[in-house]
Amino acid sequence: MSAVIDNHAPAHGHDSHDHGDHHGAPHGLMRWVTTTNHKDIGTMYLWFSFIMFLVGGVMALTIRAELFEPGLQIVSPEFFNTMTTYHGLIMVFGAIMPAFVGFANWLIPLMIGAPDMAFPRMNNWSFWLLPPAGILLMSSFLLPGGAAGVGWTMYAPLTSQMGPGMDTTIFAVHLLGMSSIMGSINIITTILNMRAPGMTMMKMPMFVWTWLITAYLLIAVMPVLAGAVTMTLTDRHFGTSFFNAAGGGDPVLYQHIFWFFGHPEVYIIAIPAFGVVSQVIPAFSRKPLFGYASMVYATSSIAILSFIVWAHHMYTVGMPVAGQLYFMYATMLIAVPTGVKVFNWVATMWKGSLTFETPMLFALGFLFLFTLGGFTGLVLSLVPVDVQLQDTYYVVAHFHYVMVAGALFSAFAGVYFWFPKWTGKMYDEKLGKIHFWLTLVFFNMIFFVQHFLGLAGMPRRIPDYNPQFTEFNQISTIGAFGFGLSQLLFLYILLKAIKSGKPAEQKQWDGADTLEWTHLPTPMPYHTFENPPTVK
């Protein structure tokens, strides 16, 4: 961030900005049900996402256990399909997205010097739509016919053939979408209207910029997903034929609508992850972010380009060659602003005074592995290659490098980075580093080998496979169980730190320069910046 902070503002001890916090935090269950405090709501988002991460993780382990050997051993093919479906839905909508909304809730008001989010009651509602949505999603498994085994993309015409579990899933997606849209309205309004005096747009920390861009993406495309699943619902129950060929509809239309949402969704997940990394790398390099303005423009460019590349997910549906060529070239264009970002992160570290605490390790893990995931994305953007690799494990490997090594590593970096500020307690650095190395090694065990499986032709979403794929699948499954256990270590690290962590310093990391580190004591008061600071 390029803002220069007003040094007249207090930097230590109890802050005169915070005279409102003598109210303190209320106690008991109702604190969490009725809270309008952005910190409480951010905390709830983060815990909710972690719980959903574990639920989705158990589903992933079920998939990997079944794939340990060729043949059918543990689950039926129908149940296997539901596992791939709900693993995807839960991880995307229940784990990764809420995790970054949690970061947004905690950090945006603090970073721009605002007293809270612009709409605190709507903020409460945004969060409390999530648990019912999660329950609705899981209740699909209890309904006649079981949950929907349609894949997280919910393609027609399979969706027309499912039992009532499909309807609960559609309603859950509606609720999750409403929550995201309300959250986005709140975030944009907060950033546009509630910045402290002197906090101009181009002085905002990069994390705030990334969320502003992401929130616009969400407002543009979440309603499109809502429209797509609503049309699916009316096709199922109200006699329409949007996607039903027998009634004059077109199943490929669904794919166009879904991916018009789905590709920006990739960046809805990735861009806030960029924001976290853009705070962590400068802090541990003890240098300002290299090329701040170009980072803003590159992020905006990625967001705009994300609207015009959707059909690269569906090269094989039978589109004209001209269409394939357009989507191929447009997709390759995204590598340019993404390259700018990667260059800037590396240049930030260049000649920096680097240290490698846990947040920095996860940020570096992100940098290497997300770049690899981006590179395989570039490979898949090539039509002749994609026609070969469509629906193989190469695609699974590619998007897990983006989603896990990209988004999840960034989320871990963010939690370790801000945990001392949020809680006032320091986590066990040694255990944090062990968590990183275990996660890194097991992640690559799971997914690196899947590139080879895909190149050799192993199809995704199938519970059985040719025996020639056995060894790589066994490596992948062992890696998956190791990865899952490593995340229990993460939970232990958090609980241990909360219970008996050493007190954290006001500015735990030397290079951290945003308002929450420079202007607020550790631990933070319940209400902050009731009188805004002045940013020079």
Next chain:
Amino acid sequence: MDKLAPVMDDPRRKDNIRTGIILALLAAASFFGFFAKVYFFR
């Protein structure tokens, strides 16, 4: 029970509501616009 977040008394509250309504209308336009496009111009 704690007081509501301090932002509820903020002088910028009216501006916030105006911005929020515009953004909500954008979201609604995205939903109904896309739905109408698919319904009428398939």
